[in-house]
Amino acid sequence: MxxxxxxxxxxxxxxxxxxxxxxxxxxxxxxxxxxxxxxxxxxxxxxxxxxxxxxGFFSPEELRNYRMKKGLSQQRLAELTGLSVNTIALYEAGAFPTEANNKLLLSFMLNNQTL
Incomplete structure (x- = not known):
């Protein structure tokens, strides 16, 4: 037992x-x-x-929720940010972002941007 x-x-x-x-x-x-x-x-x-x-890193859920709220595919978010689709997918799966990518994506999320 x-x-x-x-x-x-x-x-x-x-x-x-x-x-x-x-x-x-x-x-x-x-x-x-x-x-x-x-x-x-x-x-x-x-x-x-x-x-x-x-x-100060975003969570995978925060990134995914932001993307879904804005109606963005991973491909479109990658295009808007200049990151690769694989990078977006990895972050949503739980990988830690680089400091530069974290800053970039947080600025999108915090400013409610879609460009």
Whole structure:
């Protein structure tokens, strides 16, 4: 049998350390933590969100929501910004932007621009 309780661990995201407390599975008999990809991924995403906040990066959801609100395809946003479609897709999938690309895309989102 297993049980769930909060577990605190430290993640390193681009040389920044973040301590995250999140649910994890434990073995009833040994009280040792068990690997669970879904819970592990959720905890790691919390660390990535903390990094985004510290760096002032937009989130994948913010970029996707902006694009959808403006009725832009990834292709059209790429054309407007001079970035590649692959870059837009990677950012929407969770990749961290470069500082320059973050600044460019944030200016679009914050100023409600579509050019």
């Amino acid at each position: 297993t049980y769930i309780k909060d577990f605190t661990t430290t993640y390193t995201v681009n040389d920044h350390k973040y301590t995250v407390t999140a649910p994890a599975f434990f073995d009833d008999d040994t009280n040792e933590i068990l690997q669970d990809d879904e819970l592990d991924d959720k905890a790691a995403e919390i660390a990535r969100q903390m990094y985004r906040k510290d760096m």
